[in-house]
Ligand SMILES: Nc1nc2c(ncn2[C@@H]2O[C@H](COP(=O)(O)OP(=O)(O)OP(=O)(O)O)[C@@H](O)[C@H]2O)c(=O)[nH]1
């Protein structure tokens with residue numbers, strides 16, 4: 618597998634070097650988590666898809682790999698790979714749980730938020746989705762599927778555009794493939810997309826259209842409940858022509874994690890305490906511990922920008938560049 622096609626970047630390479638330097642004598646190779654089980658994962662590696670187990674060091678570090686993560690793993694003769702470390706996440710999608718926050722998928726570049734004009738458009742829910750995406754550091758786009766079901770598609774599209782003028786809004790008819798090429802263009806080379814939205818909006822139909830084959834079970838009339846794909850497993854799919862799609866990122870009807878009292882940026886806040894200036898905006902200030910962590914590959918630029926935006930810190934720093 619060509620790692621760049623599945624999301625590997627120079628930033629991850631830099632972070633990988635740091636992990637290797639900290640573990641001399643261990644032969645570590647990168648892999649992307651395509652599926653997770655209990656203490657196990659399927660990794661996409663240069664040598665193809667391989668099974669892996671989590672090493673004790675990982676449990677000590679108190680980090681659990683999630684789908685989309687890049688990890689460093691050791692080859693073990695006649696046994697699964699052993700995952701030693703998770704590389705810093707560029708972005709994340711998380712949900713609120715009793716204990717605080719649970720990361721569902723990592724390193725997603727663009728989140729496609731799907732809705733449809735059958736029934737009412739739930740503006741509050743869509744806004745929550747957009748906020749959760751923004752907090753996690755990814756880009757968002759709104760897809761209005763089933764445009765054939767409304768006589769006033771323009772009015773509905775305008776309603777969606779008003780939610781956030783910075784977010785692209787695309788009309789779609791997933792069942793016949795109309796608008797699918799435009800959706801595909803939102804996913805750049807080597808980028809990772811995730812599809813979220815309530816049940817029945819047409820996510821499986823779009824997934825199949827993007828992949829050019831039947832992988833996701835759609836809710837066609839007549840399908841039996843048992844026959845339906847009721848698993849909550851998250852998986853990665855490779856898109857024809859490069860790029861990755863996260864199936865079922867787990868944000869269907871659930872409580873999305875938004876910045877709140879706890880913030881969702883605890884890691885960045887811990888670093889910020891080390892900045893030279895108490896009022897550091899983590900832009901270009903000297904002695905900024907947050908930017909230092911970014912330059913060392915320990916923290917992603919995207920998450921810092923999301924944090925700065927949430928804090929109302931703007932300007933004096935470029936927005937993260939879109940990868941070509
Ligand atoms: N009229 C119309 N129906 C569509 C369109 N896209 C999907 N559908 C139908 O909507 C129903 C639900 O589609 P799915 O793709 O299963 O929806 P989903 O979002 O994956 O649903 P869950 O798996 O429950 O989350 C199916 O009967 C589809 O055929 C469209 O563009 N127009």
Ligand SMILES: [Zn+2]
Pocket residue numbers: 889892893897898899900902904905906907908
């Ligand atoms: Zn700072």
